[in-house]
Amino acid sequence: MIFRSLLLAASLLSMPHIASAQTFLDEGFQDGEADGWQSDARKGKIGLTDYQGNVSLNLTRDAYAIRLLKDVSADRVRISAAFAADSLEGDDACVLEASPDGAAWFEIGRVEDGQDDSVTLHTVSGLLDLDSPNLFLGVRITGNAANDSCWVDNISVVGARNTDSLSEALSQDVLWHGQTLSEPVSMQAFAPPDKITTPTISYSGTLRFEGTQAAGFELLRDSFNYSQTADTLDKLPAFNVNLVQDGTDLIPTLRGPQANDHPDWEWIIEPGQIWHREDSHARASLPFALQERNANCVHNGMMAFEIGPNGDTSALIFQIGSETCAYMQFNLWGSAPSSFETKAIPHANTVIRNYQSEVAHRLPTQPLSELSFRNQLGHSDEVAPDAITALGYVKDGTHYVSACPTRLGDYPYCNVLDLPSYSWAKSMVAGLASMRLEQLYPGAMRSQIADYVPACDDWDGVTFQHALDMATGRYDSDVYDEDEASEDTRQFFLTDRHDRKIDIACNYDRQSPPGETFVYHTTDTYILGTAITAFLREQTGRSDADIFDDLIDPVWTSLGLSPVARQTRRTYDNEAQVFAGWGLTLHRSDIAMIAKFLHEDGMIDGEPMLDPAMLADALQQRTAPVGLRAVVDSQRYKNGFWAWNAGANIGCEDDLFVPAMSGYGGLTLALMPNGQTYYYVSDGYAFAWARAAAASHNDAPFCEANP
Incomplete structure (x- = not known):
């Protein structure tokens, strides 16, 4: 499930003058040394080990190691580490801890029994305040x-x-008097007041921003040293956006990622609010995100500006303090001139109606704290709390949600916080499109890839179904993630042209008969998307037929999903080929409604939208587990969906495979057999959800428990 190749999916750039956050320790042991660590093996052993070129510190039985860091010039630090484990039982654990004096120790995190497959790295992290x-x-x-x-x-x-x-206030000197925002503010500074007043005049119009370099940029994580190579990472692209006012709502007419000539970033601007201030100014607050060009990382932020009583416009204040991106993380803030032209916006009433419909279709929400088993959801044993962007649970038609934490305070507009899908799209796009195709054209999934993808013309015997199941028999290595982490796959993600992507994707020799061996290949899903588009064009006679526009968007529209979910990443050439295996942008309400649709057997108004047999297989609704063994014995993969054997974990007498979606960096969505849904969007490389499964089972049992 670890989609490692996307670590290299975009050629992010940066510059020499970017300020990195204060790093007091960055220990990967790759130099083959453990200098500075004092250790005691006690009854166990301790030493460095090398696994496939990666060096780590190995501790057995009851060994420990301690390191003293001096001159830590910060009042608060974030401490993290990654553990793999083997043969843990009972109270056995791998523990990360810290102390200001060597006497009083504070646990940062641990890995326990159930997380000990000896391969998976589990990241633990936490914040610690220091007074020395x-x-x-x-x-x-x-x-x-x-x-x-x-x-x-x-x-x-x-x-x-x-x-x-x-600070929880935006400075008037920054807004109106030319001062630069020199330090970030609390995200609550962008929130509307509790008692919000509608402006006395209409402020529909066009907001223009010429782009600028951020005043502040703190680089927190740069796994591939992009910041050493160029000069655009902290430069925001320009935009012109039409905004429609409806009461205190301020709605962009264009939603989703907006392409531009910036080499790294595309804007997503979301609906915010505008209100009247006591000084006769109107203040507007808009959520936004920067999404990587040709990739799926999302960096979430807020912007605000004011309009004076004479129609003049303040500076635009902006900042970013969170993301879902495992390899590139930063805080960014600044201010720059902007202009707002009040004018009539074409089709404004349609924009308002569509937004009102979008809001009305959302499931009702309640705080996650209302659930009696809240403490088992997003548990620190399974996912590091500071890696979580969004956390939710759907039960009986209610969407239970957490706050949306950032490094600069809670995000004030959680309902429109932009979230990447990464490989959730293998289920939501490739999987559901295939089921829709089979419903519309019975037998379509038996079609041959070679008949519809010229670059794969020698793939005899490989069907659409084989590609969906990642069982084409075409691979270099069947060792999990080896092909996915290869240089060829890196180039597949980096190129933005369809001809190059499909040539790389098809360039695997046959190693086993189709349908026998699961090998994780995002390239297979891309081939499938290409093939389905070609199939639709043949069947419909339309040259613009498309896997997403024809098979997915009509379903999303009927469900009332957000406009951002109704777009997808595509190649940047004339082909505009859908990525299929990654590239959706979602709101948390979209996640909840897609899960509800699946739990309701893919029905809309009593009509099945998906092939029932394919959906039943994906959701493990057969007596025996469905799908090929996927990496380990406890997992299966079928029709773009994973499944994990939760039976023993929750006390079932027999195996019980629970269907799930998984996305790079730390995205998990579990479709519980009791009709409930659990999900988290994170970027700390965590994928565990056993505690949540057990809690859901205890709330509404999946099976008869062992006596």
């Missing part, structure tokens, strides 16, 4: 047998801001 310049850092294993093992890697200590000290 010294910090003791410790890693240890609490085991009792020689085979109890922990491997620790990627240990970091980075300075973090204390959100309590951030």
